[in-house]
Amino acid sequence: xxxxxxxxxxxxxxRPVRRTAVAVLGAIAMVASLFSGANAASAATICGxxxxxxxxxxxxxxxxxxxxxxxxxxxxGMGDQVASLYTQVVGTGIPYYSASLNYPASGGANYxxxxxxxxxxLVAELNWLATQCGSVxxxxxxxxxxxxxxxxxxxxxxxxxxxxxxxxxNAKKMIRAVAVFGxxxxxxxxSINAPMSASGVAHGIFPRNLILxxxxxxxxxxxxxxxxxxxxxxxxxxxxxxxLAGDFFCQSDLxxxxxxxxxxxxxxxxxxxxxxxxxxTYMISSPS
Amino acid sequence: MVDVPKAEFPDPGARAxxxxxxxxxxxxxxxxxxxxxMQTFSVAGCGSRCDFTLVSVAVRGTLAIAIIALVxxxxxxxxxSRQGRSSWWAPVAAMALMVATGAVATALVIxxxxx
Numbered sequence: 001x002x003x004x005x006x007x008x009x010x011x012x013x014x015r016p017v018r019r020t021a022v023a024v025l026g027a028i029a030m031v032a033s034l035f036s037g038a039n040a041a042s043a044a045t046i047c048g049x050x051x052x053x054x055x056x057x058x059x060x061x062x063x064x065x066x067x068x069x070x071x072x073x074x075x076x077g078m079g080d081q082v083a084s085l086y087t088q089v090v091g092t093g094i095p096y097y098s099a100s101l102n103y104p105a106s107g108g109a110n111y112x113x114x115x116x117x118x119x120x121x122l123v124a125e126l127n128w129l130a131t132q133c134g135s136v137x138x139x140x141x142x143x144x145x146x147x148x149x150x151x152x153x154x155x156x157x158x159x160x161x162x163x164x165x166x167x168x169x170n171a172k173k174m175i176r177a178v179a180v181f182g183x184x185x186x187x188x189x190x191s192i193n194a195p196m197s198a199s200g201v202a203h204g205i206f207p208r209n210l211i212l213x214x215x216x217x218x219x220x221x222x223x224x225x226x227x228x229x230x231x232x233x234x235x236x237x238x239x240x241x242x243x244l245a246g247d248f249f250c251q252s253d254l255x256x257x258x259x260x261x262x263x264x265x266x267x268x269x270x271x272x273x274x275x276x277x278x279x280x281t282y283m284i285s286s287p288s
Numbered sequence: 289m290v291d292v293p294k295a296e297f298p299d300p301g302a303r304a305x306x307x308x309x310x311x312x313x314x315x316x317x318x319x320x321x322x323x324x325x326m327q328t329f330s331v332a333g334c335g336s337r338c339d340f341t342l343v344s345v346a347v348r349g350t351l352a353i354a355i356i357a358l359v360x361x362x363x364x365x366x367x368x369s370r371q372g373r374s375s376w377w378a379p380v381a382a383m384a385l386m387v388a389t390g391a392v393a394t395a396l397v398i399x400x401x402x403x
Contacts, residue, residue: 057332059401080335107329108394146332182332205325249329254351259331260340 044097047133050141050176050284052086052096053125054078055118057146057182058107063100071125072099081145081181081273084266088277089141094284096141101125105147118151119158123165126155130170137174141280146249146262149180149241150206156221156239157212172220177283178239179276181265186243186250191217191235196275198245205252228282236286240279242272302374306365309379313361316383317354320390324350327394330401342400346393353389357382 053072056062056079063077077100078086090096103118104110129138144152155167156178186193186204190213216239225236243250246261265272324347331338364378 058329059333061333079333081332105333108323108327111326111329147329148332184329249332254348259328259338259343260336262331263335263338 044095046097046129046138047136049095049097050139051129052089052098052141052143053122054082054086054098054100055103055122055142055144055148055151056082056100056105057144057148058105058111058114060105060145060148062105063102066102067099068125068128071102071121071128073102074099076100077102078143079145079148081263081265082143082148085143085179085273085276085280088273089280092277092281094281101148101151103151107147111147115147115151115154118147119155120165122151122155123167123171126171126175127165127168130168130174137170139176139284140174141176141284142178143180143276144183145181145265146184149183150185152178152180153183153185153208153216153239153241157208157215175221175238177280178221179242179280180240181242181272181276182247182250182262183241183243184249186241187213190241191222192237192239192241194240194242194272194275194279195229196272197241197243198247198251200245202251202253204243204250205248207252225286228279236283238283240276242276244270244272302376303369306369306375306379309376309383310358310362310365313358313379313382313386317358317386320386320393321350321354323390324393324397327397328401330397334401334403337403339400343397346396346400350389350393354386357385 054077056077060079061076063073063075065074066072067074076083082100086096086098090098101118101122103121104114105118106114126140129140132138142152144150156172156175158166184204184206185208186197187208187210188198188201188203217237221238222235223238225233227234227236242265244261244264245251246253248254248259249262264270268274328343328347331340331343361378361382365375368375368378
């Protein structure tokens with residue numbers, strides 16, 4: 001499905017007529033956004049365009065424009081790091097329906113309950129999205145920072161315990177790319193870790209259970225194809241976890257407690273968001 | 289040959305109480321550190337506007353005070369027990385110190401991440 005600027009969105013094989021209709025609708029939406037001057041989010045549709053769902057870190061400002069039964073915000077609410085990624089991916093010319101997850105993002109004593117609420121909300125939103133376009137599944141991009149990263153990976157890895165809600169097979173299938181930054185549940189030497197992530201054996205302050213970590217690398221979130229930046233075929237992972245050396249929350253090293261690093265993923269110096277942008281663009285353009 | 293006076297030990301109950309309170313102090317210190325740590329997650333929301341120095345001082349300060357308080361109270365309990373004097377108040381005082389430290393450090397982190 002041709003979009004713009006040479007960017008191509010590839011969807012799983014489905015009904016040709018519906019695909020054509022979606023393409024036409026997407027093109028109309030894109031052209032309309034060009035003439036109206038509106039941002040991509042307001043002109044884009046869930047079924048006609050890729051869906052970008054951002055999940056903010058702890059205490060990042062909330063968004064506005066509640067939608068989908070209060071599960072998402074249609075404006076803001078992504079936090080600085082994820083918003084920077086969104087700006088970059090939109091800049092590639094691919095139209096996105098953008099939203100942010102409406103969850104507390106609380107810290108302190110309310111952290112755990114905030115994550116739990118976020119996971120439940122995200123699972124409900126993804127399950128809902130998977131039913132909105134008939135037999136054609138939306139293309140969903142997830143991005144989260146800090147607590148938002150944990151919320152996303154918990155939602156993708158937890159089965160029925162302890163949150164009680166599970167992603168449907170279609171909800172898993174529609175997820176095309178997941179980029180997380182500064183995940184507190186980060187584990188070293190995992191296949192989903194971005195190449196630029198910290199080397200060594202340091203892990204996040206809440207290291208993820210190995211069984212659950214394995215579930216993030218199974219066939220639900222990977223396929224055989226052409227991995228980004230590699231020559232030849234191999235396993236393509238739909239999840240990328242960025243953890244910079246010195247990030248207190250994903251490295252657990254008190255001697256490295258320069259908290260500024262946790263907020264530096266959007267910095268051109270670290271290049272994490274730029275790398276994630278190129279990877280997401282590649283993943284959207286690749287068949288899954 | 290000089291007679292060295294033997295150290296007087298308090299009754300076993302008092303000594304057990306002091307040791308129990310040391311363990312309680314460790315628990316309170318971990319709890320205080322946990323609350324401070326959980327509050328530091330707020331740096332994710334303030335981007336480059338955070339006072340990273342203040343947050344770092346609060347976290348490192350809590351850790352340093354916890355270690356110093358533990359070493360001190362253990363030393364007090366050992367020395368005073370050998371002298372046959374009561375020492376239960378040392379870990380109790382250290383616990384009070386850690387509660388106060390945790391509260392102050394949490395407040396500092398909140399200030400450091402407020403924008």
